[in-house]
Amino acid sequence: MSVDSFKQYLNQTFAISFDNETLLLEALTQRNYLNEHPDETGRDYQRLEFLGDAVMQETVAEYLFRRYPKWHEGQLTEMRIAMVQTRSFAHFARQVRLNEAIRLGKGEEMNGARDRDSLLEDIWEAFIGALYLDQGADTVKRFLDATLFAAVDTDFFDHFIDFKSRLQEKLQANGPVDIDYNTISETILADNSTCFEASVSLDDRELARGTGKSIKDAEKAAARKALNSLEDDTTE
Amino acid sequence: MSVDSFKQYLNQTFAISFDNETLLLEALTQRNYLNEHPDETGRDYQRLEFLGDAVMQETVAEYLFRRYPKWHEGQLTEMRIAMVQTRSFAHFARQVRLNEAIRLGKGEEMNGARDRDSLLEDIWEAFIGALYLDQGADTVKRFLDATLFAAVDTDFFDHFIDFKSRLQEKLQANGPVDIDYNTISETILADNSTCFEASVSLDDRELARGTGKSIKDAEKAAARKALNSLEDDTTE
Structure with missing residues (x-):
């Protein structure tokens, strides 16, 4: 899926439209893609991943803190770990079709990186970082309400808890x-x-x-x- | 220092005044203090510490991301680790006199917990969690501008970087x-x-x-x- 199609999908499905589309592009771009396209002046997703990782930790912690006022910190921590982890983020990256929109280097494409959980986790975090910078914390919460937080009401995260x-x-x-x-x-x-x-x-x-x-x-x-x-x- | 004196100090030094003082009290209360005061109905600091830990990670990550637009994620991560760690948080907890205001159990007081880095780290995080809930993200940023972020301009964090x-x-x-x-x-x-x-x-x-x-x-x-x-x- 092209980045343009992904923008359309985001708009139709989540009513999200980026003001600064360079941020969205950056979140979807893997380093070797840039090496192979020297005309591109943008950056890869890694700085946004740094930010988005922290935004996810905070947003999930606050969600659990407010939702379960009687849970003690051990229960909150266990649930946060279940929610904020590679398999979880990779799942939701696929659900919102981020995997289809990544701009990958040719070698990574051949190696099947597009379906690799570790890359999908990174791209999920980078996307959240971009969304946070462009649209703010409230839009991130709204987006997570429709994805990650909606899954709390199913037994999705039970798989991760012993x-x-x-x-x-x-x-x-x-x-x-x-x-x-x-x-x-x-x-x-x-x-x-x-x-x-x-x-x-x-x-x-x-x-x-x-x-x-x-x-x-x-x-x-x-x-x-x-x-x-x-x-x-x-x-x- | 009594909690009332600490409230006065917060107001005079940082122009911070809690709307919900129960939150401030909770952030300053250690579990055994509650065991020894069965008439107290509040909670200990641990849930607020869970929230404040995540708020610190996010606020520091965003500060570094915006302040160093050319740093790559490895540099950002190294600096975040230096800033978000026990010795750092314990230092700033002492700087803002949180150590003096903790409501400790008698046994912990005897054991010198009031000056123990690990407890001071917890109380710092709990205080940030309470401040975030009561006054919002902007007040947390303003408070960190006057403490943790001010130290970035000195060589304080250099000690933590190899x-x-x-x-x-x-x-x-x-x-x-x-x-x-x-x-x-x-x-x-x-x-x-x-x-x-x-x-x-x-x-x-x-x-x-x-x-x-x-x-x-x-x-x-x-x-x-x-x-x-x-x-x-x-x-x-």
Whole structure:
């Protein structure tokens, strides 16, 4: 996708239109592309990535701080780490089609860099840096409301959080306990996939059940539910 | 110093006055203080520290990004790391007398926590978090202009940057070279302290000279000068 098409897409999808289009171009430009186009006078994305990295950290921290007034700093930190990481940023870079608009050097294109998570993370951050400079903090928040923050209401970030360890830490806070996971059922669904149900027990008392496409996922879902019920008075 | 005296000091020195004084109190309160005062209903500083850490990262990154438009991301990152670190934050926490105003538990007071860099770093971040929530990003910037950012114009942060390694990296970028440091002179000053002068040479050609209170400081100053002259076209 050309940078012009991407600008159109941004406008139609997010009602975002850059005043200084050089900033957008800079965020989308990889160093070797410039080496191969000596007529281009602009810069590559790396300075904007430096800024955007910090803008992401701050915006996500503030979002979590305000949204979960009862969470303690350990919970806030864990969720921030889940949100602000390579796989997460690469996912949202693809969602908003940044991957299609990057101006890559030929060698990088051949090596498949356009689909590499580490590059997509960098470009996501550089884009956020450019958006922040050009349109300000409020527009960045609005853009993240439609992308990263919207995913908080789904189970998207659950993949990044180790609920079983978290439950274990919580239950063992006052000394060793016996935590058991059991697979309760295994159901073949209409689409031929399998759905597992698992339970988690503390000293033979069942705390919660969860379902998932694998035993591991079902156990994780059970741990998450158990945690939620244990933390009812400290969470949102 | 009582929290009330600190509020007065903040007002007189920085023209800062909190609308929500609970936020200021929270930033200054350590957990065990609350355990020892069960009548207090507030929280300790840790959630505000989570927010303030991110606010500091962002504000410093943006300051450096705008101030040094020609620095590449490696230089920006090195300077940000020098500015955003325990020793730096503890220094400025003392400068603005936050150390005197912390509400500490008795055990921590006995253990000398009031002068411990790690606690002062936390309190600095918590205070910035509270200031950000209460007065907004512009007031935080103004406060940092008078403290952390003012120090950029002195050699305060030079202590944290390894100029000799930085010079070596730069000079060896295209292969091995011969870098030498020589002590040129040693002068006893009026106050009986010693001033050293050192030079740095590349393949027997002198690049720069520097002075300092120790040979190490003099060599570092020489490396810094050599770097500055080498980077003239890429720095500010």
